[in-house]
Amino acid sequence: MSNSASLAQGDLLLSLTLPDATGKNVDLHGQAIAGSHRVLLLGIEPTPERLAAATARLAERGALLFLVVCQMPAGAPRPGGPQRVFDPARRLLNGFGLPDGGAVVLTPRGRIGFLGAGETALDAAIESIPPQQPAGAPRRQGAPVLIIPDVLEPALIESLLTHWRNGTKSQGRVAVGSEAVGTGAVADIKRRTDVFLDDRALYDRFQQRLERRVVPEMWRAYRFRAASFEAPRIGCYSATDAGAFGAHRDNRTPTTAHRRFAMSLNLNTGDYEGGTLRFPEFGPEEYEPEAGGCVIFSCDLLHEALPVTRGERFAIFTFFTDAEGAEQERRLIAQAMAQGKQGVDMR
Numbered sequence: 001m002s003n004s005a006s007l008a009q010g011d012l013l014l015s016l017t018l019p020d021a022t023g024k025n026v027d028l029h030g031q032a033i034a035g036s037h038r039v040l041l042l043g044i045e046p047t048p049e050r051l052a053a054a055t056a057r058l059a060e061r062g063a064l065l066f067l068v069v070c071q072m073p074a075g076a077p078r079p080g081g082p083q084r085v086f087d088p089a090r091r092l093l094n095g096f097g098l099p100d101g102g103a104v105v106l107t108p109r110g111r112i113g114f115l116g117a118g119e120t121a122l123d124a125a126i127e128s129i130p131p132q133q134p135a136g137a138p139r140r141q142g143a144p145v146l147i148i149p150d151v152l153e154p155a156l157i158e159s160l161l162t163h164w165r166n167g168t169k170s171q172g173r174v175a176v177g178s179e180a181v182g183t184g185a186v187a188d189i190k191r192r193t194d195v196f197l198d199d200r201a202l203y204d205r206f207q208q209r210l211e212r213r214v215v216p217e218m219w220r221a222y223r224f225r226a227a228s229f230e231a232p233r234i235g236c237y238s239a240t241d242a243g244a245f246g247a248h249r250d251n252r253t254p255t256t257a258h259r260r261f262a263m264s265l266n267l268n269t270g271d272y273e274g275g276t277l278r279f280p281e282f283g284p285e286e287y288e289p290e291a292g293g294c295v296i297f298s299c300d301l302l303h304e305a306l307p308v309t310r311g312e313r314f315a316i317f318t319f320f321t322d323a324e325g326a327e328q329e330r331r332l333i334a335q336a337m338a339q340g341k342q343g344v345d346m347r
């Protein structure tokens with residue numbers, strides 16, 4: 001991880017193991033408990049009364065409590081109570097940037113759902129756990145896509161939208177190659193106004209969210225190790241020209257062949273109509289993550305963004321590649337530079 005700042009709400013935590021009183025390692029993402037909300041109370045021992053009240057409220061929510069203590073607990077684990085785990089180096093307190101008494105909620109997905117400190121931290125942590133959801137109808141089809149909610153928070157979304165408003169705009173640009181269309185037809189396949197994310201500070205904030213919330217999810221879902229991502233662009237599909245991106249794959253030209261996974265991350269929802277994503281090879285379902293959330297999919301999948309019929313849809317896009325693809329891309333950029341082209345212009 002390139003950024004060493006404390007873990008924040010929304011970050012994914014895929015491994016977390018601490019010893020119990022007997023020295024046996026407890027995997028806080030173990031298969032018997034992952035999939036439930038887990039509340040970690042750090043560095044303090046609640047009174048028996050508070051513990052009883054918290055345990056009852058947690059049970060209602062199907063959640064589990066762990067006490068993370070810094071002193072090795074005396075004697076054998078106490079039967080019946082919450083599991084105590086031992087963190088003498090205060091790795092968790094430091095990693096979360098919390099004082100003693102801090103509370104953390106791990107969501108079923110393994111993300112940090114809540115972080116808090118102070119007298120009310122445990123109650124607030126429990127309060128943050130949503131009621132258990134009904135299963136819904138069984139799904140019989142769907143595209144092999146990964147939907148990740150809450151990758152970007154509202155303040156960062158706002159900064160990205162401001163960057164688009166002030167940025168240098170380019171329209172309808174697509175990579176041209178064997179299966180791609182010629183310039184004459186470009187406007188037909190892609191009607192979108194793009195601005196590259198070329199502001200360093202904003203780029204760094206965006207990159208950190210991808211590293212903590214997207215890259216590890218791709219590893220878990222696909223065992224895909226992202227080595228780099230392409231210059232992100234913020235796009236606007238407007239109803240004024242029925243903004244859309246017709247059915248295409250993302251890796252079918254010499255300059256895009258190194259791409260492995262695409263990310264489409266919505267910056268707004270609700271203030272436009274249309275604009276959903278569809279994967280026609282897999283069925284008629286339409287995909288639309290909430291603002292701040294994204295869809296990740298293989299660049300081999302045929303996909304289209306349906307026309308926006310009212311308002312404007314904003315989203316940010318990038319493509320991930322692995323070490324091999326990154327090497328391919330480096331060669332390509334070097335070639336283009338040797339021919340006097342600018343790297344970013346190839347995309």
Ligand SMILES: O=C(O)CCC(=O)C(=O)O
Pocket residue numbers: 245250262264265277303304305315317
């Ligand atoms: O609008 C979208 O969500 C998809 C965009 C897309 O397919 C692309 O930029 O290649």
Ligand SMILES: [Fe+2]
Pocket residue numbers: 248249250262303
């Ligand atoms: Fe695409």
